[in-house]
Amino acid sequence: MTDPLDMVFAALADPTRRAILSMLLEDDMAVTDVAEPFEMSLAAISKHLSILSRAGLISQERRGRVKWCKLEPDALRAASVWMQGFGQFEPVNLDAFERFLAAELSPPDDHTPETGSPDPAG
Amino acid sequence: MTDPLDMVFAALADPTRRAILSMLLEDDMAVTDVAEPFEMSLAAISKHLSILSRAGLISQERRGRVKWCKLEPDALRAASVWMQGFGQFEPVNLDAFERFLAAELSPPDDHTPETGSPDPAG
């Protein structure tokens, strides 16, 4: 998978990664701190972060021992632009839209994965 | 994968499926007609369509022998809403944004998969 759009959407398809993005919306974080609320290993989180990084959704800067992760909203914005092309040729079908929203979809300001299955975004 | 957002983003992560969505932007199509520009088997396209359907991105209605595929932009719109939460807390970084756009990202009004690798959207 080499296509930027492929990588962005594939990165967003995982609830753990969406949760990480939501966390980074508040502040830059070290890898260890990103991993802390999740129940999986640090290595797993490290993999998720590298996927997000290759997709351009975050950047990582090493300072000393600590590698800081920073949200890069532009890749997301680009994908959003692509998607919006589909929504604008006709008025919103509110029924179907709200049916979809009701099934889930919490906006990205909720981002605290405190439960056993840490998934504020999914 | 049962989460709606998971399914929408996973569906969008494949260039063939994005191309199909772009084609359906113009008109409803039969499965066979959707498959025609692609180099893969009809069965493969049928699988792609069922993935798009389960994600809510298209609907399918059988009329006689023919199953018509119709774009359902609301699922896309919901995902777009989720994404836009990330882009709005700070002004657009135009440099990074255009760097991303330059790498690819043709808007969904180009949708003719005529080349060997049919991928108008990616």
Next chain:
DNA sequence: GCGATCGTCAACCGTTTGGTTGAATATGGC
């Protein structure tokens, strides 16, 4: 220098994905 911390790498594992082929199940036209 030494031990603790931070993070990645490598190897492995089970599941999912994206594709193939061939058979099967409608349906439509004559």
Next chain:
DNA sequence: GCCATATTCAACCAAACGGTTGACGATCGC
């Protein structure tokens, strides 16, 4: 009834995914 058309199903395959564990390379504090 028969054949062609439209679409899916089932079995298979290689590759990718999401996770684990254990070892490793840096870096910090003392």
